[in-house]
């Protein structure tokens with residue numbers, strides 16, 4: 001049966017690229033991903049959690065990286081959102097995860113971003129969240145949202 005193989009290949013997978021510094025287009029990929037999840041008729045709360053995580057990760061590429069790729073994979077049990085960027089990287093992840101910590105510029109804050117809550121919100125809304133980074137190279141996030149009825 002398609003999408004039901006024993007090796008658990010995702011039934012849906014697609015990759016979208018995000019351009020750093022392009023605030024005119026910011027949020028485009030997360031809206032697109034939210035639309036895809038809505039078409040799959042997943043529970044409202046599952047879509048909401050995935051959409052918040054994707055939006056925050058996309059904004060971080062726009063704000064702090066040159067470019068990045070967001071891969072959405074969905075199978076029966078879970079949504080996996082993998083975000084890989086080429087950018088400045090994060091020197092201290094524990095610090096970056098703290099509420100209110102931000103290296104955002106005045107320009108970013110003028111546009112209403114950079115309050116320092118993004119990574120904290122991802123950690124809160126993802127059922128599983130992993131972040132790794134290399135300074136001068138880039139950052140990788142793996143965010144998982146479990147698909148459970150009534151969640």
Ligand SMILES: Nc1ncnc2c1ncn2[C@@H]1O[C@H](COP(=O)(O)OP(=O)(O)O)[C@@H](O)[C@H]1O
Pocket residue numbers: 056060061063064065085087088089090096097101102103104113114115116117118119120139
């Ligand atoms: N993809 C990234 N590349 C480089 N630095 C990042 C990235 N994501 C987050 N950061 C760093 O972590 C800080 C905290 O991120 P976040 O919690 O999303 O808050 P904000 O984006 O509002 O600053 C950022 O200010 C930035 O210094």
Ligand SMILES: [Mg+2]
Pocket residue numbers: 056059060114116117118119
């Ligand atoms: Mg952010």
